[in-house]
Amino acid sequence: MKSYKDLSKEELLQLQAALEAEYEDAKSKGLNLDMSRGKPAASQFDMEMDIMDVLNSSSDYKTAAGMDCRNYGLVDGIPEAKKLMADMMGVANADNVIVCGNASLSIMYDTISRSMTHGVLGSTPWCKLGKVKFLCPAPGYDRHFSVTEHFGIEMITVPMTPQGPDMDIVEKLVSEDEAVKGIWCVPKYSNPQGYSYSEETVKRFAALKPAAKDFRIFWDNAYVVHHLYEEKQDHILDILAECEKAGNPHIVYEFCSTSKVSFAGAGIAAIASSKENLDDMRKSMTMQTIGYDKINQLRHVRYFKDFDGIEAHMKKHAQIIRPKFEAVLKVLECELSGLEIAQWTEPKGGYFISFEALNGCAKKIVAKCKEAGVVLTGAGATFPYGKDPGDSNIRLAPTFPTPEELRAATDLFVLCVKLVSVEMLLAQQA
Structure with a gap:
Protein backbone atom coordinates (compact mmCIF):
# COMPACT_ATOMS: atom_id res chain seq x y z
CA MET A 1 0.00 0.00 0.00
CA LYS A 2 1.09 3.55 -0.69
CA SER A 3 1.94 5.58 2.38
CA TYR A 4 -0.65 8.21 3.24
CA LYS A 5 2.26 10.57 3.87
CA ASP A 6 3.22 10.35 0.19
CA LEU A 7 -0.24 11.35 -1.07
CA SER A 8 -0.84 14.77 -2.57
CA LYS A 9 -3.47 17.09 -1.15
CA GLU A 10 -5.82 16.20 -4.02
CA GLU A 11 -5.34 12.48 -3.40
CA LEU A 12 -5.96 12.94 0.32
CA LEU A 13 -9.17 14.88 -0.38
CA GLN A 14 -10.42 12.14 -2.69
CA LEU A 15 -9.56 9.51 -0.08
CA GLN A 16 -11.26 11.55 2.64
CA ALA A 17 -14.50 11.72 0.65
CA ALA A 18 -14.49 7.96 0.08
CA LEU A 19 -13.75 7.22 3.74
CA GLU A 20 -16.46 9.61 4.94
CA ALA A 21 -19.02 7.85 2.76
CA GLU A 22 -17.88 4.50 4.13
CA TYR A 23 -18.12 5.87 7.69
CA GLU A 24 -21.68 7.15 7.19
CA ASP A 25 -22.63 3.70 5.92
CA ALA A 26 -21.04 2.12 9.00
CA LYS A 27 -22.98 4.44 11.29
CA SER A 28 -26.25 3.38 9.67
CA LYS A 29 -25.68 -0.23 10.77
CA GLY A 30 -26.55 0.64 14.38
CA LEU A 31 -23.63 -1.16 16.03
CA ASN A 32 -23.59 -1.44 19.82
CA LEU A 33 -20.29 -3.09 20.75
CA ASP A 34 -18.00 -2.76 23.77
CA MET A 35 -14.23 -3.27 23.57
CA SER A 36 -13.45 -0.95 26.46
CA ARG A 37 -12.14 -3.43 29.03
CA GLY A 38 -10.21 -6.67 29.07
CA LYS A 39 -13.04 -8.87 30.24
CA PRO A 40 -13.23 -12.62 29.68
CA ALA A 41 -15.95 -13.79 27.32
CA ALA A 42 -19.00 -15.76 28.42
CA SER A 43 -17.61 -18.78 26.56
CA GLN A 44 -14.60 -18.78 28.88
CA PHE A 45 -16.83 -18.88 31.95
CA ASP A 46 -19.06 -21.53 30.42
CA MET A 47 -16.17 -23.99 30.10
CA GLU A 48 -15.35 -23.76 33.82
CA MET A 49 -18.82 -23.90 35.33
CA ASP A 50 -18.01 -27.30 36.80
CA ILE A 51 -15.91 -25.53 39.43
CA MET A 52 -19.28 -24.94 41.12
CA ASP A 53 -19.76 -28.72 41.41
CA VAL A 54 -16.56 -29.28 43.38
CA LEU A 55 -18.24 -28.42 46.68
CA ASN A 56 -21.81 -29.15 47.72
CA SER A 57 -23.79 -29.72 50.90
CA SER A 58 -22.30 -33.19 51.40
CA SER A 59 -18.67 -32.19 50.75
CA ASP A 60 -15.82 -32.37 53.24
CA ASP A 306 -2.04 -28.05 41.47
CA PHE A 307 -0.17 -25.76 39.09
CA ASP A 308 -0.28 -28.40 36.35
CA GLY A 309 -4.07 -28.17 36.58
CA ILE A 310 -3.91 -24.39 36.14
CA GLU A 311 -1.64 -24.72 33.11
CA ALA A 312 -3.94 -27.28 31.49
CA HIS A 313 -6.93 -25.03 32.15
CA MET A 314 -5.21 -21.97 30.66
CA LYS A 315 -4.62 -23.85 27.41
CA LYS A 316 -8.41 -24.00 27.06
CA HIS A 317 -8.62 -20.24 27.61
CA ALA A 318 -5.95 -19.72 24.94
CA GLN A 319 -7.95 -21.75 22.43
CA ILE A 320 -10.81 -19.24 22.84
CA ILE A 321 -8.75 -16.05 23.03
CA ARG A 322 -5.96 -16.70 20.52
CA PRO A 323 -8.19 -16.63 17.39
CA LYS A 324 -9.60 -13.27 18.52
CA PHE A 325 -6.15 -11.72 18.83
CA GLU A 326 -5.10 -13.17 15.50
CA ALA A 327 -8.25 -11.86 13.82
CA VAL A 328 -7.63 -8.31 15.06
CA LEU A 329 -3.97 -8.42 14.12
CA LYS A 330 -4.80 -9.74 10.66
CA VAL A 331 -7.18 -6.83 9.99
CA LEU A 332 -4.63 -4.31 11.27
CA GLU A 333 -1.95 -5.82 9.05
CA CYS A 334 -4.14 -6.05 5.94
CA GLU A 335 -5.71 -2.61 6.27
CA LEU A 336 -3.00 -0.43 7.80
CA SER A 337 0.39 -1.94 7.06
CA GLY A 338 2.49 0.32 4.83
CA LEU A 339 0.28 3.38 5.29
CA GLU A 340 2.66 4.92 7.88
CA ILE A 341 -0.22 6.04 10.07
CA ALA A 342 -0.07 3.44 12.86
CA GLN A 343 1.96 0.88 14.77
CA TRP A 344 0.78 -1.88 17.11
CA THR A 345 2.12 -4.64 19.33
CA GLU A 346 1.75 -8.37 18.65
CA PRO A 347 1.67 -9.89 22.15
CA LYS A 348 2.22 -13.55 22.95
CA GLY A 349 -0.05 -13.37 25.98
CA GLY A 350 -2.17 -11.18 28.19
CA TYR A 351 -5.40 -9.44 27.30
CA PHE A 352 -4.53 -6.39 25.18
CA ILE A 353 -3.04 -4.99 22.00
CA SER A 354 -1.43 -1.55 22.22
CA PHE A 355 -2.09 0.65 19.20
CA GLU A 356 -0.16 3.82 18.33
CA ALA A 357 -1.87 6.24 15.97
CA LEU A 358 -0.39 9.44 14.59
CA ASN A 359 0.18 12.06 17.27
CA GLY A 360 -2.97 14.00 18.03
CA CYS A 361 -5.32 11.34 16.66
CA ALA A 362 -6.21 8.94 19.50
CA LYS A 363 -9.06 10.95 21.06
CA LYS A 364 -10.66 11.62 17.67
CA ILE A 365 -10.42 7.94 16.68
CA VAL A 366 -12.03 6.78 19.92
CA ALA A 367 -14.76 9.44 19.57
CA LYS A 368 -15.56 8.45 15.99
CA CYS A 369 -15.76 4.77 16.98
CA LYS A 370 -18.15 5.63 19.79
CA GLU A 371 -20.31 7.74 17.46
CA ALA A 372 -20.66 4.71 15.18
CA GLY A 373 -21.45 2.30 18.03
CA VAL A 374 -18.12 0.83 19.20
CA VAL A 375 -16.85 1.77 22.67
CA LEU A 376 -13.08 1.61 23.23
CA THR A 377 -10.96 2.37 26.27
CA GLY A 378 -10.80 6.14 26.62
CA ALA A 379 -7.84 7.73 24.89
CA GLY A 380 -5.27 8.73 27.51
CA ALA A 381 -6.40 6.10 30.02
CA THR A 382 -3.08 4.26 29.71
CA PHE A 383 -1.19 7.28 31.12
CA PRO A 384 -1.18 8.90 34.58
CA TYR A 385 -3.96 11.44 35.05
CA GLY A 386 -5.45 10.24 31.73
CA LYS A 387 -3.07 12.47 29.81
CA ASP A 388 -1.25 10.88 26.90
CA PRO A 389 1.33 13.53 25.87
CA GLY A 390 1.20 12.36 22.25
CA ASP A 391 -2.55 11.66 22.15
CA SER A 392 -1.61 8.54 20.20
CA ASN A 393 -2.09 5.41 22.34
CA ILE A 394 -5.25 3.30 22.18
CA ARG A 395 -5.75 0.07 24.13
CA LEU A 396 -7.57 -2.65 22.18
CA ALA A 397 -9.30 -5.40 24.19
CA PRO A 398 -10.23 -8.32 21.89
CA THR A 399 -11.37 -10.88 24.48
CA PHE A 400 -14.97 -10.00 25.36
CA PRO A 401 -16.80 -9.65 22.00
CA THR A 402 -17.95 -12.65 20.02
CA PRO A 403 -15.95 -13.37 16.83
CA GLU A 404 -18.69 -11.78 14.74
CA GLU A 405 -18.78 -8.65 16.92
CA LEU A 406 -15.00 -8.46 16.91
CA ARG A 407 -14.84 -8.44 13.11
CA ALA A 408 -17.38 -5.64 12.91
CA ALA A 409 -15.67 -3.62 15.64
CA THR A 410 -12.19 -4.00 14.12
CA ASP A 411 -13.40 -3.08 10.63
CA LEU A 412 -14.93 0.10 12.05
CA PHE A 413 -11.81 0.85 14.07
CA VAL A 414 -9.45 0.74 11.09
CA LEU A 415 -11.91 2.85 9.10
CA CYS A 416 -11.84 5.50 11.83
CA VAL A 417 -8.04 5.32 12.01
CA LYS A 418 -7.79 5.96 8.28
CA LEU A 419 -10.32 8.80 8.30
CA VAL A 420 -8.84 10.65 11.28
CA SER A 421 -5.31 10.17 9.92
CA VAL A 422 -6.27 11.68 6.58
CA GLU A 423 -7.89 14.64 8.39
CA MET A 424 -4.68 15.14 10.38
CA LEU A 425 -2.46 14.99 7.29
CA LEU A 426 -4.70 17.45 5.47
CA ALA A 427 -4.55 19.82 8.42
CA GLN A 428 -0.76 19.62 8.36
CA GLN A 429 -0.75 20.60 4.66
CA ALA A 430 -3.06 23.57 5.19
Whole structure:
Protein backbone atom coordinates (compact mmCIF):
# COMPACT_ATOMS: atom_id res chain seq x y z
CA MET A 1 0.00 0.00 0.00
CA LYS A 2 1.09 3.55 -0.69
CA SER A 3 1.94 5.58 2.38
CA TYR A 4 -0.65 8.21 3.24
CA LYS A 5 2.26 10.57 3.87
CA ASP A 6 3.22 10.35 0.19
CA LEU A 7 -0.24 11.35 -1.07
CA SER A 8 -0.84 14.77 -2.57
CA LYS A 9 -3.47 17.09 -1.15
CA GLU A 10 -5.82 16.20 -4.02
CA GLU A 11 -5.34 12.48 -3.40
CA LEU A 12 -5.96 12.94 0.32
CA LEU A 13 -9.17 14.88 -0.38
CA GLN A 14 -10.42 12.14 -2.69
CA LEU A 15 -9.56 9.51 -0.08
CA GLN A 16 -11.26 11.55 2.64
CA ALA A 17 -14.50 11.72 0.65
CA ALA A 18 -14.49 7.96 0.08
CA LEU A 19 -13.75 7.22 3.74
CA GLU A 20 -16.46 9.61 4.94
CA ALA A 21 -19.02 7.85 2.76
CA GLU A 22 -17.88 4.50 4.13
CA TYR A 23 -18.12 5.87 7.69
CA GLU A 24 -21.68 7.15 7.19
CA ASP A 25 -22.63 3.70 5.92
CA ALA A 26 -21.04 2.12 9.00
CA LYS A 27 -22.98 4.44 11.29
CA SER A 28 -26.25 3.38 9.67
CA LYS A 29 -25.68 -0.23 10.77
CA GLY A 30 -26.55 0.64 14.38
CA LEU A 31 -23.63 -1.16 16.03
CA ASN A 32 -23.59 -1.44 19.82
CA LEU A 33 -20.29 -3.09 20.75
CA ASP A 34 -18.00 -2.76 23.77
CA MET A 35 -14.23 -3.27 23.57
CA SER A 36 -13.45 -0.95 26.46
CA ARG A 37 -12.14 -3.43 29.03
CA GLY A 38 -10.21 -6.67 29.07
CA LYS A 39 -13.04 -8.87 30.24
CA PRO A 40 -13.23 -12.62 29.68
CA ALA A 41 -15.95 -13.79 27.32
CA ALA A 42 -19.00 -15.76 28.42
CA SER A 43 -17.61 -18.78 26.56
CA GLN A 44 -14.60 -18.78 28.88
CA PHE A 45 -16.83 -18.88 31.95
CA ASP A 46 -19.06 -21.53 30.42
CA MET A 47 -16.17 -23.99 30.10
CA GLU A 48 -15.35 -23.76 33.82
CA MET A 49 -18.82 -23.90 35.33
CA ASP A 50 -18.01 -27.30 36.80
CA ILE A 51 -15.91 -25.53 39.43
CA MET A 52 -19.28 -24.94 41.12
CA ASP A 53 -19.76 -28.72 41.41
CA VAL A 54 -16.56 -29.28 43.38
CA LEU A 55 -18.24 -28.42 46.68
CA ASN A 56 -21.81 -29.15 47.72
CA SER A 57 -23.79 -29.72 50.90
CA SER A 58 -22.30 -33.19 51.40
CA SER A 59 -18.67 -32.19 50.75
CA ASP A 60 -15.82 -32.37 53.24
CA TYR A 61 -14.87 -28.76 53.98
CA LYS A 62 -11.65 -29.52 55.81
CA THR A 63 -8.12 -28.77 54.68
CA ALA A 64 -5.51 -31.52 54.52
CA ALA A 65 -4.47 -30.52 58.03
CA GLY A 66 -8.04 -30.81 59.31
CA MET A 67 -9.02 -27.12 59.47
CA ASP A 68 -12.75 -26.55 58.92
CA CYS A 69 -13.03 -23.94 56.15
CA ARG A 70 -16.55 -23.03 57.28
CA ASN A 71 -15.22 -21.52 60.49
CA TYR A 72 -12.98 -18.63 61.52
CA GLY A 73 -9.19 -18.91 61.37
CA LEU A 74 -6.21 -18.96 59.00
CA VAL A 75 -6.33 -15.26 58.31
CA ASP A 76 -3.61 -15.51 55.65
CA GLY A 77 -5.15 -18.39 53.71
CA ILE A 78 -5.37 -22.16 53.79
CA PRO A 79 -2.00 -23.87 53.20
CA GLU A 80 -3.14 -25.56 49.99
CA ALA A 81 -4.20 -22.25 48.46
CA LYS A 82 -0.95 -20.58 49.50
CA LYS A 83 0.98 -23.38 47.75
CA LEU A 84 -1.19 -23.12 44.62
CA MET A 85 -0.71 -19.35 44.33
CA ALA A 86 3.01 -19.58 45.13
CA ASP A 87 3.46 -22.08 42.30
CA MET A 88 1.40 -19.89 39.98
CA MET A 89 3.65 -16.89 40.68
CA GLY A 90 6.83 -18.97 40.60
CA VAL A 91 7.57 -18.19 44.27
CA ALA A 92 9.69 -20.89 45.88
CA ASN A 93 8.32 -20.72 49.43
CA ALA A 94 4.56 -20.71 50.10
CA ASP A 95 5.27 -19.13 53.51
CA ASN A 96 6.00 -15.95 51.55
CA VAL A 97 2.38 -15.82 50.35
CA ILE A 98 -0.87 -14.53 51.85
CA VAL A 99 -4.12 -15.44 50.11
CA CYS A 100 -6.81 -12.78 50.46
CA GLY A 101 -10.14 -12.13 48.78
CA ASN A 102 -11.24 -12.21 45.16
CA ALA A 103 -9.20 -9.35 43.63
CA SER A 104 -5.52 -8.42 43.58
CA LEU A 105 -6.51 -4.78 43.02
CA SER A 106 -8.05 -4.77 46.50
CA ILE A 107 -4.75 -5.98 47.98
CA MET A 108 -2.85 -3.27 46.13
CA TYR A 109 -5.30 -0.62 47.32
CA ASP A 110 -5.00 -1.87 50.92
CA THR A 111 -1.20 -1.90 50.65
CA ILE A 112 -1.11 1.72 49.50
CA SER A 113 -3.68 2.68 52.15
CA ARG A 114 -1.72 0.97 54.92
CA SER A 115 1.47 2.71 53.79
CA MET A 116 -0.34 6.04 53.91
CA THR A 117 -1.77 5.58 57.41
CA HIS A 118 0.79 3.36 59.17
CA GLY A 119 3.96 3.49 57.10
CA VAL A 120 6.12 0.60 55.91
CA LEU A 121 8.04 -1.50 58.43
CA GLY A 122 8.04 1.26 61.02
CA SER A 123 8.76 4.16 58.66
CA THR A 124 6.87 7.45 58.77
CA PRO A 125 3.31 7.10 57.43
CA TRP A 126 3.17 8.56 53.95
CA CYS A 127 0.28 10.84 54.92
CA LYS A 128 2.63 12.68 57.28
CA LEU A 129 5.19 13.40 54.57
CA GLY A 130 5.25 16.58 52.53
CA LYS A 131 5.39 14.77 49.19
CA VAL A 132 4.89 11.18 48.05
CA LYS A 133 5.71 10.14 44.49
CA PHE A 134 5.15 6.98 42.46
CA LEU A 135 6.76 5.92 39.20
CA CYS A 136 4.28 4.88 36.52
CA PRO A 137 5.55 3.03 33.43
CA ALA A 138 3.33 4.11 30.56
CA PRO A 139 1.44 3.11 28.58
CA GLY A 140 0.22 1.19 31.60
CA TYR A 141 -2.74 -0.04 33.62
CA ASP A 142 -5.29 2.70 34.29
CA ARG A 143 -6.56 1.17 37.56
CA HIS A 144 -3.05 1.34 39.02
CA PHE A 145 -2.93 5.02 38.25
CA SER A 146 -6.41 5.54 39.71
CA VAL A 147 -5.31 4.09 43.05
CA THR A 148 -2.30 6.37 43.46
CA GLU A 149 -4.25 9.38 42.22
CA HIS A 150 -7.02 8.59 44.74
CA PHE A 151 -4.52 8.92 47.59
CA GLY A 152 -3.06 12.16 46.25
CA ILE A 153 0.26 10.56 45.33
CA GLU A 154 2.18 12.39 42.60
CA MET A 155 2.65 10.16 39.58
CA ILE A 156 5.74 10.34 37.37
CA THR A 157 5.58 8.80 33.91
CA VAL A 158 8.39 6.43 32.94
CA PRO A 159 8.58 5.31 29.27
CA MET A 160 8.05 1.64 28.49
CA THR A 161 10.33 -0.34 26.17
CA PRO A 162 9.93 -3.90 24.84
CA GLN A 163 12.25 -4.99 27.69
CA GLY A 164 10.22 -3.22 30.39
CA PRO A 165 10.41 0.27 31.94
CA ASP A 166 13.36 2.48 30.98
CA MET A 167 15.62 1.36 33.80
CA ASP A 168 18.11 4.20 33.41
CA ILE A 169 15.31 6.59 34.37
CA VAL A 170 13.96 4.31 37.09
CA GLU A 171 17.38 3.90 38.73
CA LYS A 172 18.07 7.63 38.62
CA LEU A 173 14.73 8.70 40.10
CA VAL A 174 14.68 6.00 42.78
CA SER A 175 18.25 6.63 43.93
CA GLU A 176 18.08 10.43 43.96
CA ASP A 177 14.62 11.26 45.34
CA GLU A 178 13.54 10.09 48.79
CA ALA A 179 9.95 11.10 47.97
CA VAL A 180 9.75 8.28 45.39
CA LYS A 181 8.07 5.50 47.36
CA GLY A 182 7.09 2.99 44.70
CA ILE A 183 6.62 1.90 41.12
CA TRP A 184 3.79 0.08 39.38
CA CYS A 185 4.83 -2.93 37.31
CA VAL A 186 3.01 -5.48 35.14
CA PRO A 187 6.06 -7.62 34.37
CA LYS A 188 4.58 -10.28 32.10
CA TYR A 189 2.45 -9.51 29.02
CA SER A 190 2.10 -5.95 30.27
CA ASN A 191 -1.13 -4.00 30.06
CA PRO A 192 -1.56 -2.78 27.33
CA GLN A 193 1.51 -3.57 25.22
CA GLY A 194 1.98 -7.24 26.03
CA TYR A 195 5.68 -6.75 26.80
CA SER A 196 7.52 -9.02 29.23
CA TYR A 197 10.41 -7.77 31.32
CA SER A 198 13.83 -9.05 30.28
CA GLU A 199 16.19 -10.83 32.68
CA GLU A 200 18.36 -7.72 32.81
CA THR A 201 15.36 -5.55 33.71
CA VAL A 202 14.27 -7.86 36.54
CA LYS A 203 17.80 -8.00 37.94
CA ARG A 204 18.14 -4.22 37.78
CA PHE A 205 14.87 -3.90 39.67
CA ALA A 206 16.14 -6.29 42.33
CA ALA A 207 19.39 -4.34 42.65
CA LEU A 208 17.80 -0.89 43.03
CA LYS A 209 19.34 1.37 45.64
CA PRO A 210 16.43 3.59 46.68
CA ALA A 211 16.96 6.80 48.62
CA ALA A 212 13.77 5.93 50.55
CA LYS A 213 14.03 2.93 52.85
CA ASP A 214 10.26 2.44 52.46
CA PHE A 215 10.38 2.28 48.65
CA ARG A 216 8.53 -0.73 47.24
CA ILE A 217 8.09 -2.32 43.82
CA PHE A 218 4.42 -3.14 43.22
CA TRP A 219 4.87 -6.20 40.98
CA ASP A 220 1.41 -6.97 39.58
CA ASN A 221 1.92 -10.36 37.93
CA ALA A 222 -1.63 -10.37 36.57
CA TYR A 223 -0.91 -12.33 33.38
CA VAL A 224 1.67 -14.78 34.64
CA VAL A 225 -0.15 -17.82 33.16
CA HIS A 226 -2.00 -16.06 30.34
CA HIS A 227 -0.15 -17.38 27.31
CA LEU A 228 -1.68 -17.27 23.84
CA TYR A 229 0.72 -19.85 22.41
CA GLU A 230 1.97 -23.03 24.03
CA GLU A 231 5.16 -23.03 21.96
CA LYS A 232 5.85 -19.27 22.17
CA GLN A 233 5.70 -18.33 25.84
CA ASP A 234 7.52 -15.52 27.59
CA HIS A 235 9.31 -16.32 30.84
CA ILE A 236 10.41 -13.90 33.55
CA LEU A 237 12.66 -14.33 36.55
CA ASP A 238 11.27 -14.79 40.07
CA ILE A 239 11.53 -11.25 41.44
CA LEU A 240 11.47 -12.39 45.08
CA ALA A 241 14.44 -14.69 44.52
CA GLU A 242 16.34 -11.99 42.63
CA CYS A 243 15.71 -9.45 45.40
CA GLU A 244 16.98 -11.94 47.97
CA LYS A 245 20.16 -12.50 45.92
CA ALA A 246 20.68 -8.74 45.59
CA GLY A 247 20.34 -8.17 49.34
CA ASN A 248 16.99 -6.40 48.91
CA PRO A 249 14.51 -8.96 50.29
CA HIS A 250 11.95 -6.38 51.43
CA ILE A 251 11.85 -4.18 48.33
CA VAL A 252 9.02 -5.94 46.46
CA TYR A 253 5.36 -6.82 46.84
CA GLU A 254 4.14 -9.31 44.22
CA PHE A 255 0.44 -9.66 43.43
CA CYS A 256 -1.64 -12.08 41.38
CA SER A 257 -5.12 -13.56 41.17
CA THR A 258 -7.23 -16.13 39.35
CA SER A 259 -9.61 -13.42 38.12
CA LYS A 260 -9.05 -14.39 34.48
CA VAL A 261 -8.29 -18.03 35.31
CA SER A 262 -11.55 -18.93 37.02
CA PHE A 263 -14.32 -16.35 37.50
CA ALA A 264 -13.54 -12.66 37.14
CA GLY A 265 -15.55 -11.70 40.22
CA ALA A 266 -15.08 -14.83 42.29
CA GLY A 267 -11.46 -15.90 42.06
CA ILE A 268 -8.76 -15.83 44.72
CA ALA A 269 -5.97 -13.27 45.00
CA ALA A 270 -2.60 -13.29 46.73
CA ILE A 271 0.39 -11.20 47.73
CA ALA A 272 3.95 -12.52 48.00
CA SER A 273 6.78 -10.77 49.81
CA SER A 274 9.36 -11.14 52.56
CA LYS A 275 8.34 -12.46 55.97
CA GLU A 276 8.91 -9.03 57.49
CA ASN A 277 6.66 -7.31 54.94
CA LEU A 278 3.92 -9.91 55.38
CA ASP A 279 4.13 -9.73 59.19
CA ASP A 280 3.69 -5.98 58.89
CA MET A 281 0.67 -6.56 56.68
CA ARG A 282 -0.86 -9.08 59.12
CA LYS A 283 -0.95 -6.46 61.88
CA SER A 284 -3.56 -4.53 59.92
CA MET A 285 -5.26 -7.61 58.49
CA THR A 286 -6.19 -8.86 61.94
CA MET A 287 -8.04 -5.57 62.50
CA GLN A 288 -9.62 -5.68 59.06
CA THR A 289 -10.89 -9.26 58.88
CA ILE A 290 -11.19 -12.46 60.86
CA GLY A 291 -10.48 -14.32 57.66
CA TYR A 292 -11.11 -14.30 53.94
CA ASP A 293 -13.33 -16.75 52.05
CA LYS A 294 -11.67 -20.08 52.79
CA ILE A 295 -14.48 -22.00 51.10
CA ASN A 296 -13.64 -20.29 47.82
CA GLN A 297 -9.97 -21.02 48.39
CA LEU A 298 -10.81 -24.68 48.99
CA ARG A 299 -13.01 -24.74 45.87
CA HIS A 300 -10.11 -23.52 43.73
CA VAL A 301 -7.66 -25.99 45.23
CA ARG A 302 -10.02 -28.92 44.75
CA TYR A 303 -10.77 -27.85 41.17
CA PHE A 304 -7.26 -27.12 39.89
CA LYS A 305 -5.48 -29.49 42.31
CA ASP A 306 -2.04 -28.05 41.47
CA PHE A 307 -0.17 -25.76 39.09
CA ASP A 308 -0.28 -28.40 36.35
CA GLY A 309 -4.07 -28.17 36.58
CA ILE A 310 -3.91 -24.39 36.14
CA GLU A 311 -1.64 -24.72 33.11
CA ALA A 312 -3.94 -27.28 31.49
CA HIS A 313 -6.93 -25.03 32.15
CA MET A 314 -5.21 -21.97 30.66
CA LYS A 315 -4.62 -23.85 27.41
CA LYS A 316 -8.41 -24.00 27.06
CA HIS A 317 -8.62 -20.24 27.61
CA ALA A 318 -5.95 -19.72 24.94
CA GLN A 319 -7.95 -21.75 22.43
CA ILE A 320 -10.81 -19.24 22.84
CA ILE A 321 -8.75 -16.05 23.03
CA ARG A 322 -5.96 -16.70 20.52
CA PRO A 323 -8.19 -16.63 17.39
CA LYS A 324 -9.60 -13.27 18.52
CA PHE A 325 -6.15 -11.72 18.83
CA GLU A 326 -5.10 -13.17 15.50
CA ALA A 327 -8.25 -11.86 13.82
CA VAL A 328 -7.63 -8.31 15.06
CA LEU A 329 -3.97 -8.42 14.12
CA LYS A 330 -4.80 -9.74 10.66
CA VAL A 331 -7.18 -6.83 9.99
CA LEU A 332 -4.63 -4.31 11.27
CA GLU A 333 -1.95 -5.82 9.05
CA CYS A 334 -4.14 -6.05 5.94
CA GLU A 335 -5.71 -2.61 6.27
CA LEU A 336 -3.00 -0.43 7.80
CA SER A 337 0.39 -1.94 7.06
CA GLY A 338 2.49 0.32 4.83
CA LEU A 339 0.28 3.38 5.29
CA GLU A 340 2.66 4.92 7.88
CA ILE A 341 -0.22 6.04 10.07
CA ALA A 342 -0.07 3.44 12.86
CA GLN A 343 1.96 0.88 14.77
CA TRP A 344 0.78 -1.88 17.11
CA THR A 345 2.12 -4.64 19.33
CA GLU A 346 1.75 -8.37 18.65
CA PRO A 347 1.67 -9.89 22.15
CA LYS A 348 2.22 -13.55 22.95
CA GLY A 349 -0.05 -13.37 25.98
CA GLY A 350 -2.17 -11.18 28.19
CA TYR A 351 -5.40 -9.44 27.30
CA PHE A 352 -4.53 -6.39 25.18
CA ILE A 353 -3.04 -4.99 22.00
CA SER A 354 -1.43 -1.55 22.22
CA PHE A 355 -2.09 0.65 19.20
CA GLU A 356 -0.16 3.82 18.33
CA ALA A 357 -1.87 6.24 15.97
CA LEU A 358 -0.39 9.44 14.59
CA ASN A 359 0.18 12.06 17.27
CA GLY A 360 -2.97 14.00 18.03
CA CYS A 361 -5.32 11.34 16.66
CA ALA A 362 -6.21 8.94 19.50
CA LYS A 363 -9.06 10.95 21.06
CA LYS A 364 -10.66 11.62 17.67
CA ILE A 365 -10.42 7.94 16.68
CA VAL A 366 -12.03 6.78 19.92
CA ALA A 367 -14.76 9.44 19.57
CA LYS A 368 -15.56 8.45 15.99
CA CYS A 369 -15.76 4.77 16.98
CA LYS A 370 -18.15 5.63 19.79
CA GLU A 371 -20.31 7.74 17.46
CA ALA A 372 -20.66 4.71 15.18
CA GLY A 373 -21.45 2.30 18.03
CA VAL A 374 -18.12 0.83 19.20
CA VAL A 375 -16.85 1.77 22.67
CA LEU A 376 -13.08 1.61 23.23
CA THR A 377 -10.96 2.37 26.27
CA GLY A 378 -10.80 6.14 26.62
CA ALA A 379 -7.84 7.73 24.89
CA GLY A 380 -5.27 8.73 27.51
CA ALA A 381 -6.40 6.10 30.02
CA THR A 382 -3.08 4.26 29.71
CA PHE A 383 -1.19 7.28 31.12
CA PRO A 384 -1.18 8.90 34.58
CA TYR A 385 -3.96 11.44 35.05
CA GLY A 386 -5.45 10.24 31.73
CA LYS A 387 -3.07 12.47 29.81
CA ASP A 388 -1.25 10.88 26.90
CA PRO A 389 1.33 13.53 25.87
CA GLY A 390 1.20 12.36 22.25
CA ASP A 391 -2.55 11.66 22.15
CA SER A 392 -1.61 8.54 20.20
CA ASN A 393 -2.09 5.41 22.34
CA ILE A 394 -5.25 3.30 22.18
CA ARG A 395 -5.75 0.07 24.13
CA LEU A 396 -7.57 -2.65 22.18
CA ALA A 397 -9.30 -5.40 24.19
CA PRO A 398 -10.23 -8.32 21.89
CA THR A 399 -11.37 -10.88 24.48
CA PHE A 400 -14.97 -10.00 25.36
CA PRO A 401 -16.80 -9.65 22.00
CA THR A 402 -17.95 -12.65 20.02
CA PRO A 403 -15.95 -13.37 16.83
CA GLU A 404 -18.69 -11.78 14.74
CA GLU A 405 -18.78 -8.65 16.92
CA LEU A 406 -15.00 -8.46 16.91
CA ARG A 407 -14.84 -8.44 13.11
CA ALA A 408 -17.38 -5.64 12.91
CA ALA A 409 -15.67 -3.62 15.64
CA THR A 410 -12.19 -4.00 14.12
CA ASP A 411 -13.40 -3.08 10.63
CA LEU A 412 -14.93 0.10 12.05
CA PHE A 413 -11.81 0.85 14.07
CA VAL A 414 -9.45 0.74 11.09
CA LEU A 415 -11.91 2.85 9.10
CA CYS A 416 -11.84 5.50 11.83
CA VAL A 417 -8.04 5.32 12.01
CA LYS A 418 -7.79 5.96 8.28
CA LEU A 419 -10.32 8.80 8.30
CA VAL A 420 -8.84 10.65 11.28
CA SER A 421 -5.31 10.17 9.92
CA VAL A 422 -6.27 11.68 6.58
CA GLU A 423 -7.89 14.64 8.39
CA MET A 424 -4.68 15.14 10.38
CA LEU A 425 -2.46 14.99 7.29
CA LEU A 426 -4.70 17.45 5.47
CA ALA A 427 -4.55 19.82 8.42
CA GLN A 428 -0.76 19.62 8.36
CA GLN A 429 -0.75 20.60 4.66
CA ALA A 430 -3.06 23.57 5.19
